[in-house]
Amino acid sequence: MSNVIAPSASKLALLGGTPVGEVIWSRFPQFSERAIARVAEVLRAGKAVGLGRFHSPEIEEAELTISRYHGGREVLAVGSGHAALQCALAGLEICNGDEVITTPYTWGASVSCILHQNAIPVFVDVEADTGLIDPAQIEAAITPRTKAILAVHIFGQPANLQKLRAIADRHGLALIEDGSQAHGAEIGGVKVGNVGDAAGFSCMGGKVLPTTEAGYLVTPSKNVFWKAAMIGQHMGRSPEKDFPDELRPWVDSLVYTHRITPLNAVLLTEQFGQVDGWVAERRRHADLFRNKIAGAQFVRLPDYAPDAKPVYHLLTMNFDAAAAGVSRDTFAAALKAEGMLAFGYVPAPIPDWKRLHWQGYEGPRVNWLQALEKAGVDYRGLALPNCRHRVANSIETRFDFIDPQDEMVGRMVEIILKVEANIDALRAHERNAGPAAPAKR
Structure with a gap:
């Protein structure tokens, strides 16, 4: 037929x-009946605060569940995909004036995470067929200030991670993956999130793996994990086992509040089963x-x-x-x-967006324009x-x-x-x- x-x-x-x-x-x-029952149990118990594994068995369970899904990598559960990506950059110590090569064809959070670190997005073209970042365009955009490549697996399509990894290694750059739309996608027999030096995933209610609002960071590096936790979450994570002694002098409450709630931690655990x-x-x-x-x-x-x-x-x-x-x-x-x-x-291509144009900008003040002006970038009219x-x-x-x-x-x-x-x-x-x-x- x-x-x-x-x-x-x-x-x-x-x-x-x-x-x-x-x-x-x-x-x-x-959401399964089991997930709903577990959320109700957390509410009845009054477990409203999640400061990390030490304080919340629900967060510990979620992070360990996600780690198993990603082959044993370190996992930091956070409040959104944007939070996960910003924690990835912070954990890699990418900030003031550092350049991050990325795609102009994506949701804004893939770029605003760079801006919020006072780093500089550098846009390269995409593949015509898929809209994924084109590895062939990257090396021409590398400068002495380049610190990372941020690839987005848009629409759940896996970017060419093998080529991107090779370029990053050849030039001593970090590779960051935005897997917010791509839970479970694979290329070369490897899940997305398992190739980069760090990866951020969104788990809001419309994603492939939905909660209500959550995300997570994946990294093979304990060093990146703990730096991300220290800058992105509450100082309450410092009592956890394996917290590095060399970071203790720098622990305080000058943090981004990128925490996950115990409720969404439970949903993360349950949704990974489906x-x-x-x-x-x-x-x-x-x-x-x-x-x-x-x-x-x-x-x-x-x-x-x-x-x-x-x-x-x-x-x-x-x-x-x-x-x-x-x-x-x-x-x-x-x-x-x-x-x-x-x-x-x-x-529209993200570099066309008005809030990236410091030249003659008249809109509401944003914190990244000064960094873009200092770097002398001009996104207007990129081909x-x-x-x-x-x-x-x-x-x-x-x-x-x-x-x-x-x-x-x-x-x-x-x-x-x-x-x-x-x-x-x-x-x-x-x-x-x-x-x-x-x-x-």
Whole structure:
């Protein structure tokens, strides 16, 4: 039996026709009855404060659980993915004026963690197909001030960690991974988070591994771990075993309050028992979608290396606007009218964002502009052709299929093929009405 879905030639819903129907995902996030009962137990016991393993068995359990998942690495549970990344930088002692090479195509927290350390983001272009940082662009951006490479596994796609690791080692740089959308993703048989000198993960309620709001740092280095704990959390972690004596003279309460609550620590522990099953379902649904969409003219999924295993936090698609003869935003508006959420996740290359432009800045004061001015960086007008193309042409959608939802995958494909079958009408609509406004999530 063929997996190909015949396109519908019926009138587009955007133009007054009948929509195909809403794409409905699995209820997400999901928490087991055991997790809910354990959270209730913590609340009944009044365990509201989490200062670290010494004070909270829930935090100790969470950090040990995550450590086992990441092959025995050191783990610091924190309050968010941004906190985890800032702790990674602090643990590596990256701060005033140090340069960190990173991607312009990401969520802002991947860059603001650098800014909050008074360090300097240096942007290099991405791969056109995936939007992942392009290893081939990195070495030309290295200067004597470069201290690290920060790679983002955006949408749950693993960056080429083997190439990035080789570049970092060749130049004596730290490699930091942002795995906030990529729990369980692999490349070369290795989980993301297990290659870098430090990695930060977000576990907020919309991520592949959801709690309510949490994150964690992973590192192979006890030195990085304890420095991150000392600067990123309460001095209450200093009574823990193995706290380095050489750091004790510097322990005080001049810290970032990047703590996790015992409630979210319990949820972290419980969710790690389910994440592999959820990831397997996301991959199965993505494979089904890839097979069914193969006949589409203007929409395709990125191609991945044989040893890359994404986890599809979001489904990202490449749209051929030139061939379609309409803008991405008009095409996405037509998809949305038929019942499928469709949007561009990254609204603009990050170096275009006004709060990075110290030249003539008139907005609310932010603490990083002085460091950028002192470094003499000028982000205005960076070329970044692949990033700019992807910003204008990629289509993202939710992909929270963690239970069998084959029918919904079929509906997504039916919607895309219906819009493609009516492309002439959509072109005429755009000529008359102009391109649609960028879609919101």
